[in-house]
Amino acid sequence: MGSRSRRRRPLAAAAALIACLLVASACAGPARGPKESPSTxxxxxxxxxxxxxxxxxxxxxxxxEIDSSAVAGDAQLAGYADHTSVLPGESFGLFVTSTLGDVAVAAYRVGAYGGAGARLVWQAPQPIKAVKQPDPVIEADHMVVAKWAKTTDVATTDWPEGSYLLKLTAGGKSRYVPVTVRSRSTAGRLVIVNAVITDQAYNDWGGYSLYDGPGDSRSTRVSFDRPQKGNGAQQFFGDELAPIQLAEGLGVDLAYVTSVDLDREPDLLNGASGMVSMGHDEYWTVPERTAVEKARDSGTSLAFLGANAVYWRVRLEDGQTGDRRVVVGYKNTSDPKKNAVNTTVMWRSQPYPHPENSLTGMLYECFPAYGDMVIQDPTFPLFDGTGVKKGDKIPGVVGIEIDRAYPIPGTPDALTVAAHSPVTCGSNKHTYSDMTYYSTGKAGVWATGSMMWVKVLNGPNGKYNITDASVTFVRRVMENAFRQMAKGNGKGALQTTPNLSGLNASASTSTGTGGPVDK
Known part of the structure; x- marks a missing residue:
């Protein structure tokens, strides 16, 4: 979030409250999956x-689903897996603590399933014996680690690839543990990327995250070896659940990986028709970005469904349960790994600045901002079937963090601004949120420029002026995008009209809160 290495307390609380109000599932039980449209x-x-x-x-x-009244507290029931992803048929370790009695475990695969939203794939034959695990350990750099005894191994025999939620239930309370069953190959397929690195950056289970901690402290290293906050999969529900359910209902060939997998396997996207970065994908490693840029240049189309993507550069280290179990994010020059390509600062900052606009097409602009999306180019192919005209306003689609296109080095020359929406950032910064697209000739890169985009799929919301028409518009554009990207073989790119120069956009980033761009 933004250029702040640490959020102010009131702002953090406000952001959390907004997430809870906008997407009830983010802080409690999820809403049922979005209804399928006639075009499904x-x-x-x-x-x-x-x-x-x-x-x-x-x-x-x-x-x-877990009802809001049935979400277990941190000290009552929680768990984590020792892998963010496994291949079909592989096993992962499950670590559980419970003061509520023995624990029933069931695994649900997220999808469309006629509007149900998920399918039961596996359940433990009998409840797991209750164990109260030790309190978390606070290590160097305020890193929280749950050094628990492994509760059980879970084999994914006959589990299809996809995004999974393990539901833990004891004493009438429940909590989730997210796991991805990743694809062996992504060739010819539309790839869903679960942004687990960003999830962990925001996870303050045990008292610390890369943003917050007791007093004026925060962590500079965070561990996957601990449960997640809230319902156990809070970021997933707010930023990934709804678009995955939509994609699953379209009948396109999908593949699943995580951001950790892209760090580990540089050729994982070879031959993929498209790749989808979900609603909040802020923290990227150097190997991950290299893999995605290589795929784009080889013909894989990209979609960035949120804003603030590729903003912080981080690196992964090994942890207590295996490789790549720690996210390192100093966010400033205090990083002991100085003057290196993977020094953990903003991607737009020294050393080795590599601003996000060369990949996404835009720069992160600001937080907080809210408003309507204003159509700039109604001929943009992803708007087909929406009936929009230039100047039309789509209520409530812009917010809470936004991106903007800038005529600066790194911005693609042939950039199309499909929507150009005036907003006020904070109390007095007047700026724009843009939706953009550019083509490499072989592939296209589409970015919504708004973190609110995927949240609109959860339905109308009077507080943010999200209407039925807003939901219909967002859903249709998403369907168009996913189907276009799934074509592959160089057919994923669109013919659009570059228009950034005609907007007379300033090259100064002073209108936002994202910070300056170093050279």
């Missing part, structure tokens, strides 16, 4: 249809 693909599978059609024809269930 048929559920009758044929040999030529993608595997997701057959998968989503299976019966779903609402049992995966």
């Amino acid at each position: 693909a048929s559920r009758t599978a044929t040999p030529t249809q993608p595997w997701t059609v057959t998968e989503n024809a299976k019966p779903g269930t609402g049992d995966w």
